[in-house]
Amino acid sequence: MLRDAKHVHMIGIGGIGMSGIARILLFGGCAVSGSDVRLTSTVRYLQKLGAAVHIGHDPANVPHEAQVVVRSEAVKAGNPELECAAARGVQVMRYAEALGQLMRAYRGVAVAGTHGKTTTTAMIAWVLKRAQLRPSFVVGGNVPALGGSAGVGEGDIFVAEACEYSRSFLNLTPEVAVINNIEEDHLDYYSGLDEIRRAFADFAARATPDGIIVVNRDDADAVKAAEGATCRRVTIGFSKDADWRAEKVESSYGFTSFEVFRHGSSLGKSYLKMSGEHNVMNALAAAAVADHFGVSGEAIIASLATFPGVSRRFEELGDRDGVTVVDDYAHHPTAVRLTLRAVREKYPGGRRLWCVFQPHQHSRTRFLLNDFAHSFADADVVVIPDIFFVRDGEAERALITSEDLVREIAARGGEARYIPDFPEILKHLARNVQPGDILLTMGAGNVNELAEAFLAARSRTTTALQ
Structure with missing residues (x-):
């Protein structure tokens, strides 16, 4: 049982849910180790709390004293740390199982x-x-x-x-x-x-x-x-x-x-x-x-x-040269539509609304393409980068692109443009947004980095993402 373990190792520890469980275990006196692919602020905070977190996945990361290994839903079979745990006979559970065990107390x-x-x-x-x-x-x-x-x-x-x-x-x-x-x-x-x-x-x-x-x-x-x-x-x-x-x-x-x-x-x-x-x-x-x-x-x-709200949920990030920048996590057609409507409610007066929407998952984009195409009626201009690739395989990736969504939006009378990457989008925004406009970035991927880069530029000449 998770709550009886003295040492828990967590693969993908930097995720929102996984890091939450790690914090609860640490505060309960459990020793926690883990790994993730990037050194993020979340990982640094866990290290500060006492977790031994490694960057990258390697069998050597799994301590011999680990009694339970918890894996993120994003960690797939074949992960070297998973295979190490299996070879040692260590109990392995998914994030959801760990959450369920914690909740029982x-x-x-x-x-x-x-x-x-x-x-x-x-x-x-x-x-x-x-x-x-x-x-x-x-x-x-x-x-x-x-x-x-x-x-x-x-x-x-x-x-x-x-x-x-x-x-x-x-x-x-x-x-x-x-x-x-x-x-x-x-x-x-x-x-x-x-x-x-x-x-x-x-x-x-x-x-x-x-x-x-x-x-x-x-x-x-x-x-x-x-x-x-x-x-x-x-x-x-x-x-x-x-x-x-x-x-x-x-x-x-x-x-x-x-x-x-x-x-x-x-x-x-x-x-x-x-x-x-x-x-x-x-x-x-x-x-x-x-x-x-x-x-x-x-x-x-x-x-x-x-109630002060949640980061990346209709979060006003700041203003640059008279352009208001807002970020939101919306990645489903209904959430997109409701968020755009909420923007219009918060900022009345006919301000021009730019929406940079980063589709999340190729399969979601393909299955819900028609619904997505109808979701942008409240945006004046929609800019769509490449689909954020996660969880799908290469076969699914080949079935749809952001250009398909752009065509569907345009077919319904919307103004939409496909620009593959963030640096080019930043250049396009620098040339075209005007004081009084609203820039809304939306998606469950990393599109918030674009909003932050736009705000970080000191002039109307864009700087590339680092």
Whole structure:
């Protein structure tokens, strides 16, 4: 068992989730070693905490005293450290299995859904922390105000993001399960929406009978998935019959206000430092979870108003020569559409919106090509670099390119341009963006580096990425 191990070795330790588990193990007194392909700020922080982290994968990295080896989902069979562990007979588990084992020692909260998992998980951790419940948490993004992507509290609650890819979330047995929404995604793994629906139904059934499942009342697939749960169901949404309901939603200049109702009774007006009805839904989920743990309605509303957000989730990075630069993690058609709409809400007045969208995965781009093509209506100009290559094989890579997406956007009346690499995109932006424009970078890859490079340039003459 992971929690009984005295020394754990982690392959791919620098990832968001893996580094979160590493932090929890370290704070619990476990010796942690690991490896990753790059020396990042996250890796340096783990080293500062006492983890022995190697750059590169090598059998020699696996200490003889390691009792358990945890592998990132990105680590494939044939990895030399995996083979070393197998040869020695050391127990090997995936990240999701490790997360599930950690959660068993707590009152677990698992947040699932095609969109909004990271923000909702962070909101829940934020509200519970401000209520002095001292939760532990693992979030799929960096939350500077919470001290990063993970934290260890002295309380008995553990909040974690629950990913549906490869049915990873079925390793969790939470007291509280959350399903924000269900859509087609990860079609390199799932055969289609029916199989995705069944996976979410299996997840809902894993919530403990004494707990609750929080489900989006306005998403028919989410409601259907929750039917098999043996625990009490709590609904959220804009529908009149939702247990937690938002009304009078208003967004302006990056702030959103709405009235919160619990079982038909108003709790008052709530505020968020972010735009978009999707974030209101995330807030309702956080409110329902906090209520389950005894946080008062007044405290919930006050905490939501102070929630500072998550890095790379509609994050305003700065201004260069009158151009406002925003970065977002959106990599699914629905998230792209909602983010662009939120940009228009935050920055009214007809400012020209440039969107540099880096597609994430060739398979996702191919399967959802038509949906992506319809997602950019709120952008004035779309620039698309090469697809971020991850998880797919070379055969899949050969089936689609960013140029295919550019053609589809143009066929629907949009202005789109394919520019393969970041240095050339920076040159194009330097020649064409004007004071008053908005530059939005979007994607789950490394497109945020382009935004940072654009801001770092001291003049309108671009500098190449280092």
